[in-house]
Amino acid sequence: MHQRISLSATALAAASALLLTGCFAPAGDSATRDGDGDDDGGGRIRLAMLQPPRSGLSPLSDDAFKLSRWSTAETLISLDDAGDARPGLATGWARKSATTWEFTVRDGVTFHDGSELTAEVAAHSLTRATKASPKPRILDGVELTAKADGDKVVVTTAVPDPLVPQRLSSPQLAVLAKSAYRKSGTVNPVGTGSGPYELVKVGGTSTAALDRYDGYWGKKAKAAGIDVSFVPDGAARAAAIRSGEAHIAEAVPVSQASLLDEKTITEVPMPRTNTLYLNTRRGPFKDAGLRAAAREAIDARELVEGVYENRADRAEGLLGPALPWAAEGRAALKGRTKGEAPHGAAITLATFSDRAELPEAASVLQQQLEEAGFEVKQVVREYAHIEEDALAGKFDAFVLSRATVLDSGDPAAYMQSDFTCEGSFNLAQLCDKNVDKAVRKAAATAAGDARRAAILDAEAAVLRTDAAIPMLHERVVQGDAPSVTGSTKDPRERTLVTADTRLK
Known part of the structure; x- marks a missing residue:
């Protein structure tokens, strides 16, 4: 068998400390370290992510999964643990013909820019996705149209598609406020989602900041916000958990897992x-x-x-x-x-x-x-x-x-x-x-x-x-500091920080 070459724990710790320097600077004016020890757990959660944004956090790209994991952008449909469709921004749906589905849009939902969710807004988001170039991966080989009919979104496919509800659960088909969509064809998710956290600032490919959105239609977030740092180096992500610089770290490398307290890591099939x-x-x-x-x-x-x-x-x-x-x-x-x-x-x-x-x-x-x-x-x-x-x-x-x-x-x-x-x-x-x-x-x-x-x-x-x-x-090994509770261990990598995630 080929032997792997291992550094000592001391050498790794020293190298990680150097890599960590500067990684976790506050992401913006709202992204402060204050409140970490609040009795109600309402401080800000510091999150170390694996990959920086590749497409400016456009929901029409793989960056959509970051928006989903931060609970800032939502879809008409969600999935349960078994992969079955469940209500999201749509409260119900029905198949009207072999190629036509109707989705009833939830009342009382506002976007972070203050505008209201309607069937027309939801149809607009889906239509922009179908016209994007390249199209979101979830629409590969799929011809789909969406239009509003009262409080319903009517989705029609060129050929029968039995998985339309599951397809609409993809984070790449998130519904954003109309203000997110620019004439240039780009999509800006800052302040235009509908989730319990509002994306307020993006620091290029280094950081992002989210604040709790008090106007959320569902359960209010327990934490004040999320401060995200993009840390491609796995040793630095592991070091962030060891040092307390991060409360949650994505994808801790296997080689680093043995250097962490077993209580701070979870192995997720x-x-x-x-x-x-x-x-x-x-x-x-x-x-x-x-x-x-x-x-x-x-x-x-x-x-x-x-x-x-x-x-x-x-x-x-x-x-x-x-x-x-x-x-x-x-x-x-x-x-x-x-x-x-x-x-x-x-x-x-x-x-x-x-x-x-x-x-x-x-x-x-x-x-x-x-x-x-x-x-x-x-x-x-x-x-x-x-x-x-x-x-x-x-x-x-x-x-x-x-x-x-x-x-x-x-x-x-x-x-x-x-x-x-x-x-x-x-x-x-x-x-x-x-x-x-x-x-x-x-x-x-x-x-x-x-x-x-x-x-x-x-x-x-x-x-x-x-x-x-x-x-x-x-x-995948996920790192959670002892000071945080309620993070999600999601095999589909759609959720991570939710409304229930908080500091102890």
């Missing part, structure tokens, strides 16, 4: 898969035999036991133990391509540094691939500086930690986005008629056992191409 995407359009992995050779070369046990210190599960497919039905219903995969000898084929293997384990995992993979006969060059950058090249297919292989039910709570949307010809997040550049057919069938099947079976058929179709090699399923 995630519907997240570490996958090696292989470029099927150009380069050596255009050859199915070489893709198969890469698959045969990879030993995920080394990653689980070495890099992740057994805080992860070996992958049997794209979908992991967070979806128990996947393991129960998955059949053995037969008829796979056999690997060909690489004969020194030169490949570029890339990943990003924001998740501390990924560069280390890439180094292990490099050794395994080189032992199999590939010549490997490695590229590692911050995600914000590598995503564009990855999506453009400039690498032969890319290691990604990918949430499989992030958007609608249903894996079909992830498969549509990542593995179909028109998918907007198709790192493997895959365009395979069998995959497209299987994914379309899964997306069109009504919720329930039949849909789950169709999803597993689509998974098998993807795996047969060897365009994606699932390696392991993560268990």
Whole structure:
């Protein structure tokens, strides 16, 4: 087994202290440190986030999940723990025909700019999402229109879509005040959400500040506000919990977990898969035999036991133990391509540094691939500086930690986005008629056992191409200081600080 190189706890602590310097400066005039010890727990919560905003906190991008985790932007529909649709800004809904749904908008909701939620405002937000370029990932392959009819939003799809309610739960389809939407096409979430916290200031890609919104339609927030710092370095996030600089830290690296008090960390099983995407359009992995050779070369046990210190599960497919039905219903995969000898084929293997384990995992993979006969060059950058090249297919292989039910709570949307010809997040550049057919069938099947079976058929179709090699399923470690209570441990990564989160 390849051995990982570890620094001493003392060295890590010293390095983290240096990295931490300046990370947690107040985000704005409202973001003060005062009140942390208030008897009623109403002080401000300091939050260390993993990735800085990539699109100016636009809700039409992946930044939407930050707005959701801060409880500032809300959607018409929410999801329960089982992934079933529940009321949000809509109090009820009904399917009127195969392609038409009606959603009743909640009364008494005001946005942070003082304007009121109406069906017309909700329809406006959805319409802007459908016209965005690029469209939000949740709308990949979906033609959708929205219009107001009294207190209802009428949503119509080009083809029957049994998951419209779940689709509208995606943070990328958050409903904001009309003032958020600019003629330029940009969307500004500052002061335009409807949640228990109002986003009041954004300090570029470094900080953000939110204040409690006393006009909230639901349960009022117990904390006075949230001070966010974006800290891509995992050692610095862990150090922030140790030092008390942060009350909550996202995604503490596995290598840092053992340095923290066990009472301050929670291991959260995630519907997240570490996958090696292989470029099927150009380069050596255009050859199915070489893709198969890469698959045969990879030993995920080394990653689980070495890099992740057994805080992860070996992958049997794209979908992991967070979806128990996947393991129960998955059949053995037969008829796979056999690997060909690489004969020194030169490949570029890339990943990003924001998740501390990924560069280390890439180094292990490099050794395994080189032992199999590939010549490997490695590229590692911050995600914000590598995503564009990855999506453009400039690498032969890319290691990604990918949430499989992030958007609608249903894996079909992830498969549509990542593995179909028109998918907007198709790192493997895959365009395979069998995959497209299987994914379309899964997306069109009504919720329930039949849909789950169709999803597993689509998974098998993807795996047969060897365009994606699932390696392991993560268990994310969240850090919570002893002084905070009520943070959410959400496998879908949609909620984190809620109205119930407070300081003791």
